[in-house]
Amino acid sequence: MVTGGAYDKLELELRRGVVVLAALSQLHTARYGYELRQSLTENGMPIEEGTLYPLLRRLETQGVLTSEWRTDGGPPRRYYVLSADGRELYERLTNAWHGLNDTMDLLLKGGERHEP
Amino acid sequence: MNPDDLIQSYVDDVARLLPRGQRRDVAYELRTLLTDELAAKAAESGRPADEAMAHELVLAFGRPAEAAARYHPALTVIDPADSRRFLRLTVIGIAVIWVLGLVDTLLRHPIGSAGDLLGALGMWWTGVAVPALWWPGVLVVCFAAAAWVRRTRPERAGWKPRREDRDRINRFGYLAGVAAAVCGLFVLFNGGLLLDYLFDGHAAPAAYQALALDEDFVRSRAPWLLALMVLQLALYAVLIVRGRWQPATRRIDIGLALVICGVLTWFLPAGDIFAAEPTDQTVKAVIVLIVIGALFDAGLKLHRELRRATYLPSM
Structure with a gap:
């Protein structure tokens, strides 16, 4: 019997693989970190703050995102949005995800057929 | 402690570990984000933010060193694939140095009483056991250099079949x-x-x-x-x-x-x-x-x- 701990770890590995794509999907319009996290959570993809906020900075360093400070009546917040390279990367990653998803569907249906 | 002070203290500890160039900007953003998170937590729980709530929030964010590390590109000194080999060589090397050093110390200082034994062990500890840590240091440098070469020249790092017949003798x-x-x-x-x-x-x-x-x-x-x-x-x-x-x-x-x-x-x-x-x-x-x-x-x-x-x- 596989323990709950093993399930949690493997499930986390699965989610880790899609964190970047999930974040990029919400950044066609500019959002600040907390707003983005809320948006992902509302769409069923909660990502820990300790993972998401540094990720935004790293993606910006890689040229995938651009950012700017804005003060829309409140405290200054850093807003992130896809750059031109980021939009291209997003398209490619989305295609890869769809391909992977189709493959996994096939594999999982095959797995169900072979169950005893 | 005031929850805002606690967050500020956490952000200060993270900021100290960030690259100087982005330190102020990232620290300011991190403080804003943690303040937003804390306000949301307070609203969710229906009570004002307090120290325990802020503490729980920053604990979930991770140790300051972990949080700061996430802002950097991943840095690996020793490749994870080499970690077991590194550990094995470290333990074996230290054990050999310690045993040889102990034999040498006992040969140089014959034991006649319990005091002699304690004295010899003290000399062994300060003269051999602690200085033996040069060995893991040398290994870290060697493994890090090997990892760096593999990363910079991946074409040379691939496995190659061994051509020579190891059982053949000259x-x-x-x-x-x-x-x-x-x-x-x-x-x-x-x-x-x-x-x-x-x-x-x-x-x-x-x-x-x-x-x-x-x-x-x-x-x-x-x-x-x-x-x-x-x-x-x-x-x-x-x-x-x-x-x-x-x-x-x-x-x-x-x-x-x-x-x-x-x-x-x-x-x-x-x-x-x-x-x-x-x-x-x-x-x-x-x-x-x-x-x-x-x-x-x-x-x-x-x-x-x-x-x-x-x-x-x-x-």
Whole structure:
């Protein structure tokens, strides 16, 4: 019997693989970190703050995102949005995800057929 | 503590570990985000934010070092694939240095009382045990350099099949080894003849005395050494004829090396080997080095032999 701990770890590995794509999907319009996290959570993809906020900075360093400070009546917040390279990367990653998803569907249906 | 102060304190600790260029900007953003998160938590729980709530929030964010590390590109000093090897080499190296250092300390400071023992252990700790940490340091540098080369020149890092046949021997090399061993034995038992040859029979009497073997050694212990050397030379003769190592010869070689080490170790306390004290002490020091080297070599060969034997299905 596989323990709950093993399930949690493997499930986390699965989610880790899609964190970047999930974040990029919400950044066609500019959002600040907390707003983005809320948006992902509302769409069923909660990502820990300790993972998401540094990720935004790293993606910006890689040229995938651009950012700017804005003060829309409140405290200054850093807003992130896809750059031109980021939009291209997003398209490619989305295609890869769809391909992977189709493959996994096939594999999982095959797995169900072979169950005893 | 005020929750805002707690968040500020956490952000300060993270900021200290960030690159100087982005420190102020990231720290400001992090504080804003954590404040937003705290406000949301407070709203969700229906009570004002307090210290416990802020503490829970920053704990979930991770240790300051972990949080700061996430803002950097991943940095690996030793490749995870090398970690076990690094650990094994570290432990083995430290153990060897500690044991040799302990033997050396005990030989230099004979133990006569509990105080002597404590004194010797103290000297060993400060003179050998702690300084031995140079070994892991050297390993870190070597492994980090290897990892850096693999990352910068990946085309050279790929696995390549080993072309040479490890069981094949160099017949001429082994023949030269046998000749050297025979000459060495001849010189050991006929040191005077060597001096006559080198100095035309006019060497100083002290030189003859220095190379004279102890009579008791020649009578009682030397035959054992000779017998073992003959066996070793016979093994090399077989190898030279066959041109390669085989399972049986590998095992005989390991067994013979262990027996020779045992006999050489027995020589150390069993009495004088050379009649002259300085020569005897020097030769015994050399024997210690030979035994250590031979045991290390035999250990490696045994490890390889056992590893070969484990390539079996575990049914």
